[in-house]
Amino acid sequence: MNLILIGPMGAGKSTLAKLLAHQLQLAWIDLDAAIVAKAGCAIPEIFQTKGEGAFRDLESELLQKCCTEQHAQIIATGGGAVLRAQNRAIMQQYGAVVWLDIAPEISSQRIAGDTNRPLLAGASALERAQTLALERNPLYASIAAFTINTGEYSPQASVARIVTFYRGLSA
Numbered sequence: 001m002n003l004i005l006i007g008p009m010g011a012g013k014s015t016l017a018k019l020l021a022h023q024l025q026l027a028w029i030d031l032d033a034a035i036v037a038k039a040g041c042a043i044p045e046i047f048q049t050k051g052e053g054a055f056r057d058l059e060s061e062l063l064q065k066c067c068t069e070q071h072a073q074i075i076a077t078g079g080g081a082v083l084r085a086q087n088r089a090i091m092q093q094y095g096a097v098v099w100l101d102i103a104p105e106i107s108s109q110r111i112a113g114d115t116n117r118p119l120l121a122g123a124s125a126l127e128r129a130q131t132l133a134l135e136r137n138p139l140y141a142s143i144a145a146f147t148i149n150t151g152e153y154s155p156q157a158s159v160a161r162i163v164t165f166y167r168g169l170s171a
Contacts, residue, residue, distance in 0.1 A: 002067060002095030003166050004075045006082055006140050008132055010107030011100035012150045012158065017076035019159045024166065028074035031081065034062050056084065063087055067094035079132065082139040092143050096169055098162055099144035101137075104129035106151040
C-alpha cells in the first residue's frame, strides 16, 4: 500500500519521505520533483509562464500515475495536491494518507526566504502560511488516515510514529 504524505509547505514531507523509504525499504517519490522533471523547469517558472492551473493539471496527472503504477511506495505530495477533489479521491483509493500537520508559525520559519515557493511571492511567509492553513487544513483532515504534528517531534520520532501506523495497517 502506498504511504502518501500530505500537509503544508515546511511540514517535512520530502524529508520524512526519504527517511520513511529507508526505514520501510520502499521506493519514494517527491511529487514536486517529478513535476519539475516532466515540465523541464522549476515550479516558480511553471507558475509564471503557464499559471497555477497548468501546474495543478500536471500535479493531478503525475499523482494519478504515481498512485496507480506502483502500490508500495512513499509519495510526498505538494501542499496544494489536496485542492482538487479528484486528487483527494485518488489518494484515498490508492494509499494510506498521513497528514503532516504543523503550526503556521513553525512552517513559516522553515520556508521563509525559499524562492522555490511561488505561493509565497509578495507575502510574508507567516501570513501566507496562516491563510493556506485556513483553506487547506479541512481538506487535509478530510482524507487523513493518520495525523502527526511534525512541529512537536523530531524527524526521527515522526518517522517512528508513522512506521508504527503503517505497519499496523497490514497486521
